[in-house]
Amino acid sequence: MTQFPGVPAPGRTGPVRLGERAARTLVSELARINDPKAALLVGAAPESAVLAAAIEALLPGDTLTVVPGDSVDAAALREHVTAQGRWVADRVRVVDSLAEAEPAAVVVAGEALVGTAEEARGVVETLSKYLTDGAVLSVAAGVGRTAGAAAELDRQAALHGVGSDLVLRNQMPVRIHRLRFTPADAAAAERLAPAYRPSSVPLTRDMHIDSNGVAAAGIALGLAALTRLARPKSKLWLLPALAAAPVAAFFRDPERDVPEDPSAVVAAADGQVLSVQRLHDERFGDGEFLRIAVFLSVLDVHVNRAPVAGKVVDYFVADGGFVNAMKPDAEHNVAAYTVLDTTHGTVVVAQRTGLIARRIVQRAPIGTLLARGERFGLIRFGSRTDVYLPAEAADPLVGPGDKVVGGATVIARWR
Numbered sequence: 001m002t003q004f005p006g007v008p009a010p011g012r013t014g015p016v017r018l019g020e021r022a023a024r025t026l027v028s029e030l031a032r033i034n035d036p037k038a039a040l041l042v043g044a045a046p047e048s049a050v051l052a053a054a055i056e057a058l059l060p061g062d063t064l065t066v067v068p069g070d071s072v073d074a075a076a077l078r079e080h081v082t083a084q085g086r087w088v089a090d091r092v093r094v095v096d097s098l099a100e101a102e103p104a105a106v107v108v109a110g111e112a113l114v115g116t117a118e119e120a121r122g123v124v125e126t127l128s129k130y131l132t133d134g135a136v137l138s139v140a141a142g143v144g145r146t147a148g149a150a151a152e153l154d155r156q157a158a159l160h161g162v163g164s165d166l167v168l169r170n171q172m173p174v175r176i177h178r179l180r181f182t183p184a185d186a187a188a189a190e191r192l193a194p195a196y197r198p199s200s201v202p203l204t205r206d207m208h209i210d211s212n213g214v215a216a217a218g219i220a221l222g223l224a225a226l227t228r229l230a231r232p233k234s235k236l237w238l239l240p241a242l243a244a245a246p247v248a249a250f251f252r253d254p255e256r257d258v259p260e261d262p263s264a265v266v267a268a269a270d271g272q273v274l275s276v277q278r279l280h281d282e283r284f285g286d287g288e289f290l291r292i293a294v295f296l297s298v299l300d301v302h303v304n305r306a307p308v309a310g311k312v313v314d315y316f317v318a319d320g321g322f323v324n325a326m327k328p329d330a331e332h333n334v335a336a337y338t339v340l341d342t343t344h345g346t347v348v349v350a351q352r353t354g355l356i357a358r359r360i361v362q363r364a365p366i367g368t369l370l371a372r373g374e375r376f377g378l379i380r381f382g383s384r385t386d387v388y389l390p391a392e393a394a395d396p397l398v399g400p401g402d403k404v405v406g407g408a409t410v411i412a413r414w415r
Contacts, residue, residue, distance in 0.1 A: 016112035016142035016174060021198060022167045023049035025176050027057050028196040029136045029163075030106045032371065035191050036061030040104040040130055043069040043111040046080035050110040055088055064092045065101050069111060103132045109139040112174055113149040120149035124156055124179070134184035136162065143173040153177050162367040167198050168211075184369055186341040189309035190262065194374035199363065200253045210303060210378060212361065213251025220244040250381065253303045256407035258373030265394060265412040266373055267404035268307045268349050269385040271296040273411075274326065276396045281388065284339065284348050288391040292411050294404060295326050296383050304377045305407040306370040307387045308347050310340030315366060325354030325384035333384075336360045338376065344414050345390035351377060352384040373407035387411065 018026065027050065030039050036059070044051045044066050054064055066081070068074045078094045095101055107130050113120045120141070127137055141150040143166070156179055157164055163178040200208035224241035227234070259266060271294040278288055296302055317336045323329040335352040351360045362377040370376055379385070394412045398404060404411060 016114060016140075017171045018049055018110075018112055018140060018174065019170045020049050020053070022140065022170045022174050022176065023053040024196060025165050025167055025198050026050055026110075026138050026140055027053045027106075027108055028165075029138055029178055030054060030108065031057035032193045032195050033105065033191065034059070034193060037105040038062075038102065038132075039064045039106045039108070040067070040101050041065070041108045041110050042067045042098060042101075042127060043109060044077065045069050045072045046077055048110055050108065054108065055084060055092065058088075058091055062091055065104065066092060066094045067098050067101060068094065068096070098126070098130075101130060103130050103135070105132055105135045107131055107135065107137045109137070112140040112142055113153065114142065116148040117152035117155075118148075120152040121156075124152075128179075128181050131181060133182045134180065134188065135182075137179045137181070138176065139179065140174045140176045143175055150175065160367075161365055162369070163195070163363075163365065165198050169198075180367055184311065184367070186311035186369075187343050189311055189369040189371060190343065192309065192369055192371040192374075194258065194371045197363075197375055200375070206255045208253040208255070209248055210251040210253045212378065212380070213248045216251065217244040217248035220247055250298065250302065251378070252301060253375070254301065256305070256373060256405070258371075258407050259410055261410070261413075263414045264372070264410045265307050265387070265389060265414065266305070267294060267406050267409045267411050268387050269294055269296055269302070269304050269404075269406045270300040271385070271404060273398050273400055273402045273404060274384070275400055276398065278391050283337075284346050284388060287345070289348075289388040290391045290394055290396060290412065291386055291388050292396060292398065293384060293386045296379070296385065298381055301406060302378045302380065302383065303375055303406065304349065304351060304379065304385060306340070306364075306372060306374045306376055307349065307389075307411070308340065308342050308344070309372045310342035310347055310370060312338060312364050312366050312368045312370065313341045314339035315362060315364075317360075320353075322353055322355060325352060330354065330384055334360075336362055336377075338362060338364060340370065344393045346388075347390070348386075348388035349376075350386040350388070351379050352386065353379065354381075354383045 157177045160179040199211045220240045224237045227237040274293040320334045340347040359380040364376040
Protein backbone atom coordinates (compact mmCIF):
# COMPACT_ATOMS: atom_id res chain seq x y z
CA MET A 1 0.00 0.00 0.00
CA THR A 2 1.03 3.60 -0.54
CA GLN A 3 1.39 5.61 2.62
CA PHE A 4 2.13 9.33 2.69
CA PRO A 5 2.63 11.28 5.92
CA GLY A 6 -0.19 13.69 6.51
CA VAL A 7 -2.53 12.24 3.89
CA PRO A 8 -5.69 10.62 5.29
CA ALA A 9 -6.80 7.29 3.88
CA PRO A 10 -9.81 7.69 1.53
CA GLY A 11 -11.79 5.14 3.52
CA ARG A 12 -11.37 6.96 6.82
CA THR A 13 -13.01 10.03 8.23
CA GLY A 14 -10.54 12.78 7.38
CA PRO A 15 -10.64 16.56 7.75
CA VAL A 16 -10.90 17.13 3.98
CA ARG A 17 -13.00 15.25 1.45
CA LEU A 18 -12.85 16.06 -2.24
CA GLY A 19 -16.26 16.35 -3.88
CA GLU A 20 -17.16 16.23 -7.55
CA ARG A 21 -16.28 19.87 -8.30
CA ALA A 22 -12.94 19.69 -6.50
CA ALA A 23 -12.15 16.37 -8.19
CA ARG A 24 -12.87 17.78 -11.63
CA THR A 25 -10.58 20.72 -10.89
CA LEU A 26 -7.86 18.40 -9.61
CA VAL A 27 -7.76 16.39 -12.87
CA SER A 28 -8.26 19.40 -15.18
CA GLU A 29 -4.72 19.14 -16.55
CA LEU A 30 -5.37 15.53 -17.54
CA ALA A 31 -8.64 16.48 -19.24
CA ARG A 32 -7.15 19.26 -21.40
CA ILE A 33 -4.24 17.38 -23.03
CA ASN A 34 -5.48 16.13 -26.39
CA ASP A 35 -2.44 13.98 -27.22
CA PRO A 36 -2.21 10.37 -25.98
CA LYS A 37 -0.67 10.51 -22.52
CA ALA A 38 0.18 8.56 -19.39
CA ALA A 39 -1.30 9.71 -16.09
CA LEU A 40 -0.70 8.66 -12.50
CA LEU A 41 -3.27 8.89 -9.70
CA VAL A 42 -1.86 8.32 -6.22
CA GLY A 43 -4.14 7.66 -3.26
CA ALA A 44 -7.44 6.34 -4.63
CA ALA A 45 -10.37 4.32 -3.38
CA PRO A 46 -13.32 2.78 -5.26
CA GLU A 47 -15.65 5.53 -4.01
CA SER A 48 -13.18 8.33 -4.76
CA ALA A 49 -14.63 11.27 -6.72
CA VAL A 50 -11.11 11.94 -8.03
CA LEU A 51 -10.87 8.44 -9.51
CA ALA A 52 -14.25 8.89 -11.21
CA ALA A 53 -13.18 12.29 -12.62
CA ALA A 54 -9.86 10.88 -13.87
CA ILE A 55 -11.59 7.99 -15.64
CA GLU A 56 -14.08 10.40 -17.22
CA ALA A 57 -11.21 12.56 -18.50
CA LEU A 58 -9.50 9.71 -20.34
CA LEU A 59 -9.32 9.85 -24.13
CA PRO A 60 -8.54 7.00 -26.57
CA GLY A 61 -4.81 6.36 -26.38
CA ASP A 62 -4.52 7.49 -22.74
CA THR A 63 -3.35 5.27 -19.89
CA LEU A 64 -3.95 5.76 -16.17
CA THR A 65 -2.00 4.08 -13.39
CA VAL A 66 -3.78 4.08 -10.03
CA VAL A 67 -2.07 3.60 -6.67
CA PRO A 68 -4.45 2.70 -3.81
CA GLY A 69 -4.64 4.94 -0.78
CA ASP A 70 -3.60 3.83 2.68
CA SER A 71 -5.84 0.98 3.97
CA VAL A 72 -7.46 0.54 0.55
CA ASP A 73 -7.49 -3.01 -0.79
CA ALA A 74 -5.87 -3.12 -4.23
CA ALA A 75 -7.95 -6.15 -5.21
CA ALA A 76 -11.18 -4.27 -4.44
CA LEU A 77 -9.93 -1.32 -6.46
CA ARG A 78 -9.14 -3.58 -9.44
CA GLU A 79 -12.60 -5.10 -9.19
CA HIS A 80 -14.12 -1.62 -9.23
CA VAL A 81 -12.14 -0.65 -12.33
CA THR A 82 -13.07 -3.87 -14.13
CA ALA A 83 -16.74 -3.22 -13.36
CA GLN A 84 -16.51 0.04 -15.35
CA GLY A 85 -16.36 -1.93 -18.58
CA ARG A 86 -13.79 -3.08 -21.10
CA TRP A 87 -12.97 0.42 -22.38
CA VAL A 88 -11.93 1.57 -18.89
CA ALA A 89 -10.27 -1.69 -17.87
CA ASP A 90 -8.02 -1.55 -20.96
CA ARG A 91 -6.74 1.91 -20.01
CA VAL A 92 -6.59 1.85 -16.21
CA ARG A 93 -4.00 -0.22 -14.33
CA VAL A 94 -4.08 -0.63 -10.56
CA VAL A 95 -0.72 -1.30 -8.89
CA ASP A 96 0.01 -2.29 -5.31
CA SER A 97 2.51 0.45 -4.55
CA LEU A 98 3.97 3.64 -5.95
CA ALA A 99 7.26 1.82 -6.59
CA GLU A 100 5.53 -0.05 -9.44
CA ALA A 101 4.44 3.14 -11.20
CA GLU A 102 6.17 4.76 -14.18
CA PRO A 103 6.74 8.52 -14.73
CA ALA A 104 3.74 10.27 -16.25
CA ALA A 105 2.73 13.48 -18.02
CA VAL A 106 0.21 14.26 -15.27
CA VAL A 107 0.48 13.15 -11.64
CA VAL A 108 -2.52 13.67 -9.34
CA ALA A 109 -2.54 13.37 -5.56
CA GLY A 110 -5.97 11.85 -5.06
CA GLU A 111 -6.29 12.95 -1.44
CA ALA A 112 -6.07 16.47 -0.02
CA LEU A 113 -2.87 17.10 1.91
CA VAL A 114 -3.18 17.75 5.65
CA GLY A 115 -0.74 17.79 8.52
CA THR A 116 2.48 19.74 8.87
CA ALA A 117 4.45 21.64 6.26
CA GLU A 118 7.26 19.09 6.47
CA GLU A 119 4.87 16.22 5.78
CA ALA A 120 3.33 18.03 2.82
CA ARG A 121 6.80 18.80 1.47
CA GLY A 122 7.66 15.12 1.68
CA VAL A 123 4.58 14.20 -0.37
CA VAL A 124 5.40 16.77 -3.06
CA GLU A 125 9.03 15.69 -3.26
CA THR A 126 8.04 12.04 -3.55
CA LEU A 127 5.43 12.57 -6.26
CA SER A 128 7.62 14.99 -8.24
CA LYS A 129 10.01 12.12 -8.95
CA TYR A 130 7.32 10.55 -11.14
CA LEU A 131 6.96 13.55 -13.47
CA THR A 132 8.26 13.46 -17.02
CA ASP A 133 9.86 16.62 -18.47
CA GLY A 134 7.33 19.47 -18.49
CA ALA A 135 4.76 17.38 -16.61
CA VAL A 136 2.35 18.74 -14.01
CA LEU A 137 1.68 17.65 -10.43
CA SER A 138 -1.84 18.46 -9.21
CA VAL A 139 -2.32 18.64 -5.42
CA ALA A 140 -4.95 20.02 -3.04
CA ALA A 141 -5.07 21.25 0.55
CA GLY A 142 -7.95 22.34 2.72
CA VAL A 143 -8.39 26.03 3.47
CA GLY A 144 -8.52 27.01 7.13
CA ARG A 145 -7.94 23.76 9.05
CA THR A 146 -4.73 22.48 7.44
CA ALA A 147 -2.51 25.51 7.88
CA GLY A 148 0.81 23.65 7.69
CA ALA A 149 0.11 21.74 4.49
CA ALA A 150 -1.72 24.67 2.91
CA ALA A 151 1.16 27.04 3.66
CA GLU A 152 3.68 24.62 2.17
CA LEU A 153 1.64 24.24 -1.02
CA ASP A 154 1.39 28.03 -1.28
CA ARG A 155 5.18 28.16 -1.01
CA GLN A 156 5.59 25.46 -3.66
CA ALA A 157 3.15 27.34 -5.90
CA ALA A 158 5.18 30.54 -5.57
CA LEU A 159 8.23 28.63 -6.82
CA HIS A 160 6.75 26.15 -9.30
CA GLY A 161 3.04 26.99 -9.70
CA VAL A 162 1.42 27.16 -13.13
CA GLY A 163 -2.14 27.51 -11.87
CA SER A 164 -4.16 27.67 -8.68
CA ASP A 165 -7.91 27.40 -8.08
CA LEU A 166 -9.99 27.91 -4.96
CA VAL A 167 -12.96 25.55 -4.80
CA LEU A 168 -15.50 26.87 -2.32
CA ARG A 169 -18.25 24.40 -3.18
CA ASN A 170 -16.76 21.49 -1.28
CA GLN A 171 -17.40 19.92 2.13
CA MET A 172 -14.46 22.07 3.20
CA PRO A 173 -13.09 24.71 0.78
CA VAL A 174 -9.88 23.53 -0.87
CA ARG A 175 -7.18 25.21 -2.91
CA ILE A 176 -5.82 23.17 -5.78
CA HIS A 177 -2.34 23.84 -7.13
CA ARG A 178 -0.76 22.71 -10.39
CA LEU A 179 3.03 22.52 -10.09
CA ARG A 180 5.61 22.14 -12.85
CA PHE A 181 9.23 21.52 -11.87
CA THR A 182 10.79 21.39 -15.35
CA PRO A 183 10.12 23.77 -18.28
CA ALA A 184 7.43 22.98 -20.82
CA ASP A 185 7.73 23.69 -24.53
CA ALA A 186 5.50 26.54 -25.74
CA ALA A 187 4.47 24.38 -28.69
CA ALA A 188 2.75 22.02 -26.26
CA ALA A 189 0.08 24.69 -25.71
CA GLU A 190 -1.18 24.13 -29.25
CA ARG A 191 -2.23 20.61 -28.28
CA LEU A 192 -4.28 21.71 -25.28
CA ALA A 193 -7.96 22.40 -24.81
CA PRO A 194 -9.01 25.35 -22.58
CA ALA A 195 -8.77 24.40 -18.92
CA TYR A 196 -11.77 23.87 -16.67
CA ARG A 197 -12.07 26.84 -14.31
CA PRO A 198 -14.10 26.61 -11.08
CA SER A 199 -13.91 30.43 -10.94
CA SER A 200 -16.90 30.36 -13.30
CA VAL A 201 -20.16 29.41 -11.60
CA PRO A 202 -22.57 27.73 -14.05
CA LEU A 203 -26.08 29.12 -14.43
CA THR A 204 -27.02 27.21 -17.56
CA ARG A 205 -25.14 24.94 -19.92
CA ASP A 206 -23.93 27.91 -21.98
CA MET A 207 -23.77 30.72 -19.42
CA HIS A 208 -21.59 31.11 -16.34
CA ILE A 209 -20.95 33.90 -13.85
CA ASP A 210 -17.39 34.64 -12.81
CA SER A 211 -16.78 34.21 -9.08
CA ASN A 212 -16.12 37.96 -8.85
CA GLY A 213 -19.73 38.52 -9.91
CA VAL A 214 -21.05 36.09 -7.33
CA ALA A 215 -19.10 37.93 -4.63
CA ALA A 216 -20.22 41.38 -5.85
CA ALA A 217 -23.88 40.31 -6.01
CA GLY A 218 -23.57 38.80 -2.53
CA ILE A 219 -22.22 42.07 -1.16
CA ALA A 220 -25.09 44.00 -2.75
CA LEU A 221 -27.67 41.64 -1.25
CA GLY A 222 -25.90 41.82 2.12
CA LEU A 223 -26.10 45.61 2.06
CA ALA A 224 -29.78 45.36 1.21
CA ALA A 225 -30.40 43.08 4.19
CA LEU A 226 -28.47 45.35 6.57
CA THR A 227 -30.31 48.42 5.31
CA ARG A 228 -33.65 46.68 5.77
CA LEU A 229 -32.73 45.78 9.35
CA ALA A 230 -31.39 49.23 10.18
CA ARG A 231 -34.26 51.16 8.59
CA PRO A 232 -37.25 48.82 8.26
CA LYS A 233 -39.65 51.59 7.22
CA SER A 234 -37.38 52.90 4.46
CA LYS A 235 -37.25 51.73 0.85
CA LEU A 236 -33.53 52.38 0.56
CA TRP A 237 -32.82 48.65 0.77
CA LEU A 238 -34.29 48.31 -2.73
CA LEU A 239 -31.32 50.14 -4.26
CA PRO A 240 -28.63 47.54 -3.45
CA ALA A 241 -31.15 44.71 -3.88
CA LEU A 242 -32.02 45.80 -7.42
CA ALA A 243 -28.34 46.41 -8.21
CA ALA A 244 -27.39 42.79 -7.45
CA ALA A 245 -28.74 41.39 -10.74
CA PRO A 246 -27.03 43.87 -13.13
CA VAL A 247 -23.80 43.61 -11.15
CA ALA A 248 -23.83 39.82 -11.51
CA ALA A 249 -24.73 40.17 -15.21
CA PHE A 250 -21.65 42.31 -15.77
CA PHE A 251 -19.51 39.32 -14.77
CA ARG A 252 -21.29 36.89 -17.10
CA ASP A 253 -19.00 34.34 -18.68
CA PRO A 254 -20.61 32.60 -21.67
CA GLU A 255 -19.22 29.48 -23.31
CA ARG A 256 -17.62 30.14 -26.69
CA ASP A 257 -16.86 27.93 -29.69
CA VAL A 258 -13.17 28.53 -30.33
CA PRO A 259 -12.14 28.14 -34.01
CA GLU A 260 -10.11 25.00 -34.65
CA ASP A 261 -8.07 26.59 -37.46
CA PRO A 262 -4.45 26.60 -36.17
CA SER A 263 -3.69 29.77 -38.14
CA ALA A 264 -6.47 31.76 -36.42
CA VAL A 265 -5.84 34.49 -33.85
CA VAL A 266 -9.01 35.14 -31.85
CA ALA A 267 -10.19 38.23 -30.00
CA ALA A 268 -9.04 38.47 -26.41
CA ALA A 269 -12.26 40.20 -25.36
CA ASP A 270 -15.72 41.25 -26.51
CA GLY A 271 -16.08 44.81 -27.77
CA GLN A 272 -15.41 47.25 -30.61
CA VAL A 273 -12.11 47.54 -32.45
CA LEU A 274 -10.59 50.96 -31.78
CA SER A 275 -7.45 50.72 -33.87
CA VAL A 276 -5.20 48.42 -35.87
CA GLN A 277 -1.65 49.70 -36.16
CA ARG A 278 1.96 48.70 -36.57
CA LEU A 279 4.40 49.90 -33.93
CA HIS A 280 7.60 49.15 -32.03
CA ASP A 281 7.70 48.44 -28.31
CA GLU A 282 11.14 47.73 -26.92
CA ARG A 283 9.62 46.07 -23.85
CA PHE A 284 8.65 43.08 -25.98
CA GLY A 285 11.57 42.93 -28.43
CA ASP A 286 13.22 44.71 -31.32
CA GLY A 287 10.76 43.70 -34.02
CA GLU A 288 7.64 45.47 -35.24
CA PHE A 289 4.28 44.53 -33.73
CA LEU A 290 0.74 44.57 -35.07
CA ARG A 291 -1.49 45.91 -32.31
CA ILE A 292 -5.26 45.42 -32.34
CA ALA A 293 -7.01 47.48 -29.63
CA VAL A 294 -10.57 46.63 -28.52
CA PHE A 295 -12.78 48.81 -26.31
CA LEU A 296 -15.08 47.06 -23.83
CA SER A 297 -18.16 48.97 -22.75
CA VAL A 298 -19.95 48.22 -19.48
CA LEU A 299 -22.40 46.11 -21.50
CA ASP A 300 -19.74 43.82 -22.95
CA VAL A 301 -18.47 40.55 -21.47
CA HIS A 302 -15.31 41.41 -19.54
CA VAL A 303 -13.72 37.97 -19.25
CA ASN A 304 -10.42 37.95 -21.17
CA ARG A 305 -9.20 35.01 -23.26
CA ALA A 306 -5.88 34.01 -24.76
CA PRO A 307 -5.82 35.04 -28.46
CA VAL A 308 -3.34 32.28 -29.33
CA ALA A 309 -1.89 29.17 -27.75
CA GLY A 310 1.32 29.85 -25.88
CA LYS A 311 3.34 29.83 -22.69
CA VAL A 312 3.22 32.72 -20.23
CA VAL A 313 6.83 33.91 -19.91
CA ASP A 314 6.33 37.31 -18.31
CA TYR A 315 3.71 39.42 -16.55
CA PHE A 316 4.05 43.01 -15.36
CA VAL A 317 1.91 46.03 -14.55
CA ALA A 318 2.66 49.51 -15.89
CA ASP A 319 1.54 52.47 -13.78
CA GLY A 320 -0.58 55.23 -15.28
CA GLY A 321 -3.89 57.06 -15.14
CA PHE A 322 -7.56 56.16 -15.54
CA VAL A 323 -8.66 58.03 -18.68
CA ASN A 324 -11.73 56.98 -20.67
CA ALA A 325 -10.57 53.84 -22.50
CA MET A 326 -11.94 55.12 -25.84
CA LYS A 327 -9.65 58.17 -25.84
CA PRO A 328 -6.08 58.18 -27.22
CA ASP A 329 -4.74 59.17 -23.79
CA ALA A 330 -5.84 55.73 -22.51
CA GLU A 331 -2.53 54.60 -23.98
CA HIS A 332 -1.02 55.73 -20.68
CA ASN A 333 -3.58 54.14 -18.36
CA VAL A 334 -2.66 51.50 -15.81
CA ALA A 335 -2.18 48.27 -17.75
CA ALA A 336 -1.27 44.65 -17.07
CA TYR A 337 0.81 42.90 -19.73
CA THR A 338 0.77 39.12 -20.19
CA VAL A 339 3.63 38.02 -22.47
CA LEU A 340 3.28 34.72 -24.34
CA ASP A 341 5.95 32.68 -26.05
CA THR A 342 4.44 31.01 -29.13
CA THR A 343 5.65 29.07 -32.17
CA HIS A 344 5.16 32.29 -34.19
CA GLY A 345 7.04 34.60 -31.85
CA THR A 346 6.17 36.85 -28.93
CA VAL A 347 2.48 37.69 -28.41
CA VAL A 348 1.31 40.14 -25.74
CA VAL A 349 -2.13 40.83 -24.27
CA ALA A 350 -2.52 44.18 -22.50
CA GLN A 351 -5.43 44.60 -20.08
CA ARG A 352 -5.92 48.37 -19.76
CA THR A 353 -8.02 50.13 -17.16
CA GLY A 354 -10.52 52.83 -18.08
CA LEU A 355 -12.43 55.68 -16.50
CA ILE A 356 -14.45 53.31 -14.29
CA ALA A 357 -12.36 50.13 -14.52
CA ARG A 358 -9.85 50.08 -11.68
CA ARG A 359 -9.38 46.37 -11.09
CA ILE A 360 -7.50 43.92 -13.33
CA VAL A 361 -7.63 40.18 -12.61
CA GLN A 362 -4.96 37.92 -14.15
CA ARG A 363 -5.04 34.21 -13.29
CA ALA A 364 -2.19 32.82 -15.41
CA PRO A 365 1.15 32.79 -13.57
CA ILE A 366 4.46 32.62 -15.41
CA GLY A 367 4.99 29.14 -16.80
CA THR A 368 1.30 28.50 -17.53
CA LEU A 369 0.40 26.96 -20.88
CA LEU A 370 -2.69 28.65 -22.33
CA ALA A 371 -4.81 27.14 -25.08
CA ARG A 372 -6.26 29.44 -27.72
CA GLY A 373 -9.50 30.93 -26.37
CA GLU A 374 -8.74 29.95 -22.77
CA ARG A 375 -9.93 32.29 -20.00
CA PHE A 376 -7.07 33.92 -18.13
CA GLY A 377 -8.51 37.02 -16.43
CA LEU A 378 -10.94 39.93 -16.54
CA ILE A 379 -11.25 43.69 -16.08
CA ARG A 380 -13.99 45.25 -14.01
CA PHE A 381 -16.37 47.88 -15.45
CA GLY A 382 -15.37 49.24 -18.87
CA SER A 383 -11.87 48.94 -20.26
CA ARG A 384 -9.64 48.17 -23.23
CA THR A 385 -7.75 45.05 -24.30
CA ASP A 386 -4.84 45.17 -26.77
CA VAL A 387 -3.31 42.23 -28.61
CA TYR A 388 0.26 42.57 -29.90
CA LEU A 389 1.32 40.18 -32.68
CA PRO A 390 4.62 39.89 -34.59
CA ALA A 391 3.92 42.14 -37.59
CA GLU A 392 5.91 40.00 -40.04
CA ALA A 393 3.98 36.85 -39.07
CA ALA A 394 0.29 37.94 -38.94
CA ASP A 395 -2.28 39.64 -41.17
CA PRO A 396 -5.18 41.57 -39.56
CA LEU A 397 -8.74 40.61 -40.49
CA VAL A 398 -10.60 43.38 -38.62
CA GLY A 399 -10.62 47.15 -38.71
CA PRO A 400 -11.74 50.11 -36.57
CA GLY A 401 -15.44 49.95 -35.73
CA ASP A 402 -15.77 46.18 -36.10
CA LYS A 403 -17.48 44.27 -33.29
CA VAL A 404 -15.63 41.22 -32.02
CA VAL A 405 -16.48 38.34 -29.68
CA GLY A 406 -13.79 37.10 -27.31
CA GLY A 407 -12.54 33.61 -28.04
CA ALA A 408 -14.68 33.32 -31.20
CA THR A 409 -13.98 36.16 -33.66
CA VAL A 410 -10.86 35.69 -35.79
CA ILE A 411 -9.06 39.05 -35.67
CA ALA A 412 -5.89 37.99 -37.51
CA ARG A 413 -4.35 35.02 -39.22
CA TRP A 414 -0.83 33.65 -39.09
CA ARG A 415 0.92 33.67 -42.44
